[in-house]
Every structure is written in C-alpha cells, then in structure tokens.
Amino acid sequence: PPSRRQQLAYAMTAIVTGTAIFGGIGAVALVGSLFSPALSKDRSLTNLLIITATICCWLMWLITYMMQLNPLVKPIPMKE
Numbered sequence: 001p002p003s004r005r006q007q008l009a010y011a012m013t014a015i016v017t018g019t020a021i022f023g024g025i026g027a028v029a030l031v032g033s034l035f036s037p038a039l040s041k042d043r044s045l046t047n048l049l050i051i052t053a054t055i056c057c058w059l060m061w062l063i064t065y066m067m068q069l070n071p072l073v074k075p076i077p078m079k080e
Contacts, residue, residue: 011069018061026054 039046
C-alpha cells in the first residue's frame with residue numbers, strides 16, 4: 001500500500017489538476033462571453049455570473065473530493 005506521503009501527493013496533484021480544469025473552463029466561458037452579441041448589454045453582470053458559477057462549481061467539486069479522502073462513516077458489514 002502507498003505511504004501517507006504518497007497518498008497526500010496524489011491528492012494534491014488531483015486537486016491542482018481539477019482546479020486548473022475549472023479555471024480553464026471559467027476562462028473559456030469568459031472569453032466566449034466577449035464574442036456573444038446577446039450578452040453585450042450587461043457585460044459586467046455576465047462576467048460576474050460566470051465567475052460566481054465557476055467558483056461555486058469548483059467549490060462543490062473540491063468539497064466532494066476532499067470528503068472522499070477521509071470519510072466520516074465506515075461501513076459496518078452485517079453478520080448473518
């Protein structure tokens with residue numbers, strides 16, 4: 001089995017990779033909104049909503065991922 005240090009290194013690599021992916025998706029959405037004529041009226045609101053949605057989705061993913069690293073409840077097998 002991998003050591004605790006290797007497990008931590010793997011978890012940090014996954015968190016950094018996931019953060020980069022969400023950052024890239026948010027950046028693509030922001031750049032895409034610049035070229036949309038339908039969104040030109042309220043550009044600052046559109047940018048705020050894109051950034052907020054990206055951060056909320058990233059935070060939900062991060063919380064879910066980190067909860068799986070150290071679960072609070074361990075299943076107890078039933079004896080029959």
